[in-house]
Amino acid sequence: xxxxxxxxxxxxxxxxxxxxxxxxxxxxxxxxxxxxxxxxxxxxxxxxxxxxxxxxxxxxxxxxxxxxxxxxxxxxxxxxxxxxxxxxxxxxxxxxxxxxxxxxxxxxxxxx
Amino acid sequence: xxxxxxxxxxxxxxxxxxxxxxxxxxxxxxxxxxxxxxxxxxxxxxxxxxxxxxxxxxxxxxxxxxxxxxxxxxxxxxxxxxxxxxxxxxxxxxxxxxxxxxxxxxxxxxxxxxxxxxxxxxxxxxxxxxxxxxxxxxxxxxxxxxxxxxxxxxxxxxxxxxxxxxxxxxxxxxxxxxxxxxxxxxxxxxxxxxxxxxxxxxxxxxxxxxxxxxxxxxxxxxxxxxxxxxxxxxxxxxxxxxxxxxxxxxxxxxxxxxxxxxxxxxxxxxxxxxxxxxxxxxxxxxxxxxxxxxxxxxxxxxxxxxxxxxxxxxxxxxxxxxxxxxxxxxxxxxxxxxxxxxxxxxxxxxxxxxxxxxxxxxxxxxxxxxxxxxxxxxxxxxxxxxxxxxxxxxxxxxxxxxxxxxxxxxxxxxxxxxxxxx
Numbered sequence: 001x002x003x004x005x006x007x008x009x010x011x012x013x014x015x016x017x018x019x020x021x022x023x024x025x026x027x028x029x030x031x032x033x034x035x036x037x038x039x040x041x042x043x044x045x046x047x048x049x050x051x052x053x054x055x056x057x058x059x060x061x062x063x064x065x066x067x068x069x070x071x072x073x074x075x076x077x078x079x080x081x082x083x084x085x086x087x088x089x090x091x092x093x094x095x096x097x098x099x100x101x102x103x104x105x106x107x108x109x110x111x112x
Numbered sequence: 113x114x115x116x117x118x119x120x121x122x123x124x125x126x127x128x129x130x131x132x133x134x135x136x137x138x139x140x141x142x143x144x145x146x147x148x149x150x151x152x153x154x155x156x157x158x159x160x161x162x163x164x165x166x167x168x169x170x171x172x173x174x175x176x177x178x179x180x181x182x183x184x185x186x187x188x189x190x191x192x193x194x195x196x197x198x199x200x201x202x203x204x205x206x207x208x209x210x211x212x213x214x215x216x217x218x219x220x221x222x223x224x225x226x227x228x229x230x231x232x233x234x235x236x237x238x239x240x241x242x243x244x245x246x247x248x249x250x251x252x253x254x255x256x257x258x259x260x261x262x263x264x265x266x267x268x269x270x271x272x273x274x275x276x277x278x279x280x281x282x283x284x285x286x287x288x289x290x291x292x293x294x295x296x297x298x299x300x301x302x303x304x305x306x307x308x309x310x311x312x313x314x315x316x317x318x319x320x321x322x323x324x325x326x327x328x329x330x331x332x333x334x335x336x337x338x339x340x341x342x343x344x345x346x347x348x349x350x351x352x353x354x355x356x357x358x359x360x361x362x363x364x365x366x367x368x369x370x371x372x373x374x375x376x377x378x379x380x381x382x383x384x385x386x387x388x389x390x391x392x393x394x395x396x397x398x399x400x401x402x403x404x405x406x407x408x409x410x411x412x413x414x415x416x417x418x419x420x421x422x423x424x425x426x427x428x429x430x431x432x433x434x435x436x437x438x439x440x441x442x443x444x445x446x447x448x449x450x451x452x453x454x455x456x457x458x459x460x461x462x463x464x465x466x467x468x469x470x471x472x473x474x475x476x477x478x479x480x481x482x483x484x485x486x487x488x489x490x491x492x493x494x495x496x497x498x499x500x501x502x503x504x505x506x507x508x509x510x511x512x513x514x515x516x517x518x519x520x521x522x523x524x525x526x527x528x529x530x531x532x533x534x
Contacts, residue, residue, distance in 0.1 A: 012357065013361070014361065015360075015361035015362070015364040015365040015368070016365070018358070018361050018362065018365060019340075020241050020302060020339065020340075020365065020369070021239065021240045021241035021302070021340070021350065021362075021366075022239070022240070022350070022351075022352055022354050022358070022362045023340050023348055023349070023350050024348060024349040024350075024352050025340075025348050027347060027349065029349075
């Protein structure tokens with residue numbers, strides 16, 4: 001997991017400095033919330049060679065944690081990667097992948 | 113046009129709230145109007161004068177007259193208030209929270225089962241820091257079903273984070289309602305307030321009392337200035353989720369606001385006194401300068417207690433009485449210094465805290481005394497449940513027992529259930 005602290009974590013305030021009543025003055029702040037913390041022991045890892053770019057994982061991910069990036073790989077124009085900051089490790093992507101290109105691996109294994 | 117103004121009696125019509133003759137009060141700078149009204153009418157009239165934006169309420173005995181009178185004011189065009197007729201108390205408090213977050217001055221009223229049905233939303237009102245004012249006309253909780261007065265309803269919700277004030281009579285209910293808005297809306301407070309009045313004993317009893325003019329209320333209580341509000345021009349999010357990382361800090365902050373609100377209650381009570389000659393604060397005491405034994409209570413019973421104490425003092429007994437106006441935040445330090453010279457204190461609880469060592473008020477006083485080295489003996493008296501009358505003779509017997517304890521240092525019973533048939 002990335003060691004880079006989120007904006008929300010860097011700003012973690014004590015009770016004396018927090019806005020009253022839990023009011024949020026900035027919209028869309030939930031993106032700062034590291035739901036990646038919720039993964040227990042496994043994370044999805046995508047084999048870019050096996051992947052056929054069908055984007056089923058991108059559709060089915062309940063946490064919008066599969067990202068498409070314009071990085072060419074082999075004959076494909078795009079790559080598919082996991083947003084580990086938000087991925088909760090549910091494994092739906094791995095279960096739905098039609099070519100078994102996604103494997104749920106131990107947390108300790110590094111991302112290639 | 114919907115209701116002929118005035119209270120009808122065999123003698124004719126007694127002037128309705130605010131329409132009687134002008135009276136002068138010692139120490140008051142404002143003109144006051146003498147009138148006759150019930151505790152409920154007094155609260156409704158105070159609410160009318162407070163320039164409220166939204167009232168969302170559901171009728172329940174013995175509070176009904178408050179919202180009924182207020183509906184009259186709305187129907188007659190005497191107030192510029194949005195009155196929401198909701199389908200339950202749960203909805204009433206939910207609508208109040210929304211209206212308060214939008215920056216409005218909000219009032220509601222309930223009792224008993226209604227307060228119980230609101231229970232979960234009470235925590236939202238305080239947690240979201242909504243300065244709502246609610247009159248709670250204290251009534252027993254079912255079962256068995258009973259419409260009469262006791263304080264089980266508010267005591268069941270005493271940890272909801274609201275400021276809780278108790279009125280002894282209609283005059284105090286009127287005065288405290290006006291003060292409640294000023295306390296709630298104070299920049300450092302931003303918390304909801306309940307004004308408690310005893311069902312029927314206060315809510316339905318017609319008294320002679322004094323009201324102040326609309327302009328004086330306006331000067332005392334300027335327009336609400338919200339610290340934050342829901343405004344499309346400057347969007348914010350309220351009611352968001354706070355998981356273990358933030359919830360605790362939010363609650364710690366709320367607790368601090370409630371604790372520090374006691375100074376505001378005191379300040380506003382004093383300011384109201386400068387205007388009207390009737391000062392308020394944490395509590396009112398009688399005869400404590402040399403008393404050995406005293407009784408402490410909340411609400412209407414304090415009048416009976418004070419009256420009996422006066423009679424006993426005339427006979428040379430060293431007794432006193434304490435009336436708590438402010439129950440939450442609990443005035444710990446002030447109460448400790450008030451009772452430091454007493455030898456025995458009888459604590460009147462008009463609600464049972466089932467299975468607890470004491471009733472709610474007595475538990476609070478006992479825990480306040482903890483670690484102070486005080487030798488004060490506490491006698492806990494449960495009384496008046498479901499509207500059971502509390503007679504002066506009963507109060508006298510409590511004083512006698514407290515004086516006995518003051519002499520011997522011995523407490524006969526940990527909790528005594530007054531006037532219950534064996």
